[in-house]
Amino acid sequence: MKRNRAVALTLTTLVAAAGLSACSAGDDGGDGPVTISIMEYQQTRIDIVEKLIPGFEAEMKEQGRDVTVNLIADQLNDEQFKTKITQQFIAGEAPDVIDMGESLVPGFAGAGYLAPLDEYLEDWDGWEHYYPQFKEASVRQDGKIYSLLNTSGVLNLFYREDILTELGVDTSQPQTWDELIERLVEVRDLTGDTPIVLPAGSAWGGGTWNEGFQPLLGGTDQDYYDPETGTWDLESPGFAAVFDLYSDLAGEELLPVQDLLNPNPWQPTKYEKFPAGEIQVAAQGTWGWKFDWGPEGATPIPDLTEKVSTWQFPGLRDGDEPFGWLNLGGVYTIPESSEHKEEAMLLMQYLTTGEPLAEQLVASGAASPRDDIIDVKPYADEPELLQAGVDQETSVFVPTGDGSDQIAQAVASATELILTGEADGQEAYEAFVRDATELLGPNLVKE
Incomplete structure (x- = not known):
């Protein structure tokens, strides 16, 4: 039977000193109250993100920003989610932040539905802590990045x-x-x-x-x-x-x-x-x-x-x-139609840094795409997840x-x-x- 055929650092502890930073990339930002929305369609993700949102809103207040986050919690299977979010893209009604499987990004980005994130990532210290293979895999055919990995x-x-x-x-x-x-x-x-x-x-x-x-x-x-x-x-x-x-x-x-x-x-x-x-x-x-x-x-x-x-x-x-x-797991994306891309990116940075990221990884049973989470609890207490993080360095992936x-x-x-x-x-x-x-x-x- 032979086969020869072949953001600034950890937000809960360091943001007060370093601060979240995201360049505007063309949107206004502004100083008035802003309400943004994030969509989660898996119950595990719904529960943990709902728990983390108040911490982000409080952090924004410390920075002098008035940002409110509405969680759109809609438990769906993968096909139902894809159908629904496609309809929202077409109608220009997609939430400001969308948590989706990485495999959906090429199609949505190619259709022009997703905003490129390159300028935000260039000005964010947290991007330096993503493993090189994930940064490379995030680049699409046009040379731009349209997603921020949250689990791997x-x-x-x-x-x-x-x-x-x-x-x-x-x-x-x-x-x-x-x-x-x-x-x-x-x-x-x-x-x-x-x-x-x-x-x-x-x-x-x-x-x-x-x-x-x-x-x-x-x-x-x-x-x-x-x-x-x-x-x-x-x-x-x-x-x-x-x-x-x-x-x-x-x-x-x-x-x-x-x-x-x-x-x-x-x-x-x-x-x-x-x-x-x-x-x-x-x-x-x-x-x-x-x-x-x-x-x-x-x-x-x-x-x-x-x-x-x-x-x-x-x-x-x-x-x-x-x-x-x-496995590139889930990613955060911002629709091109969003009027609050800066605030959306700040939320994505918060959720993919320090303790907020550690809590999501443990809740989802995922490894960290970053190199600075191994000592952050509760992730630090999960030996199987930590080992998976080590195994990532020698694993195969074809973008x-x-x-x-x-x-x-x-x-x-x-x-x-x-x-x-x-x-x-x-x-x-x-x-x-x-x-x-x-x-x-x-x-x-x-x-």
Whole structure:
């Protein structure tokens, strides 16, 4: 089964001395009362940002500014949020600050909906503390930055060390997928389980690309997107190699195919079978320690850190080293239509500095995108998150641009064909190329 195809510092303590600073970048600022709005659509984020807003308003008063923040709390799934915020962009009614997934930024920025942040960032001391790889990944094809990262982490393979140890299955880092598949077959034969879940199919939506397929692809081939031309290389050998892997896992009855065809595939897989020990390996991000399986997560696993460990993704081809996939998580953005960009940027700076950032990271189960948070509580008390922060430095990430949503749609459809038994890896790859070519259009496909 060989695969050769391939702001100023911490606001709660230092702002009184240093002060928040943001250049106007063209908007008035003014000395009168200003009301701005921020939109959050995930309950965890809603709760923590609501808690932090009074601190920002108080800080503004200390600086002689009268700024009131309205939190728009609208609990939505990713697709509902995307639809709603797109409608608001079109109508010119988007909130002044929007918390969204980083993967949405290329499309919205390309459409002209987001304000560039470069001038604000240049005048903000806090930008110096962002890790270089995140600063680089934030630059879009036009050379501008449209988002400020608020959470990050690493995607890898979480595994039930307690179950595998009990079964007598090797728990050392697998070096290749062939090696890992041998272990998964052993687990399947001993338990009758389908032992691994990778996001796949249409029901998982964008997660099939962002949390499953792209991390595997990025560890195999990092040239599938050309940032200079803004085009996708659909003939990249990595695409075919990853589709082959999905096909092998499904053909060996190692993937929970019926669960992945469920309307909410994460529910029976990550929230039921993995906590129950009936799925032993799951592709997951840093947030799993808190949001999914932590004491206050969706499905808590008692004694989590004693039962669950992580592997890096194994190499997919001969010579590929195991790797983690850098997750850019959530970002703050400002719509181009905002009349209070300066105040919006001040809020974003506050939320991504010192204790406010530390509290958000812990609430979200995320690693810090900055290098000056490791000693800030409550983040300093979270060893799994701190380790994820260290792992970020050696993790893989491939910045992409326009067309990410279309690629995600084509990948979801093609992996669905594997799940339903309508295609093997090669046939799924060919279907992906047809769909992606049509969805992207000629301007976004490499000739």
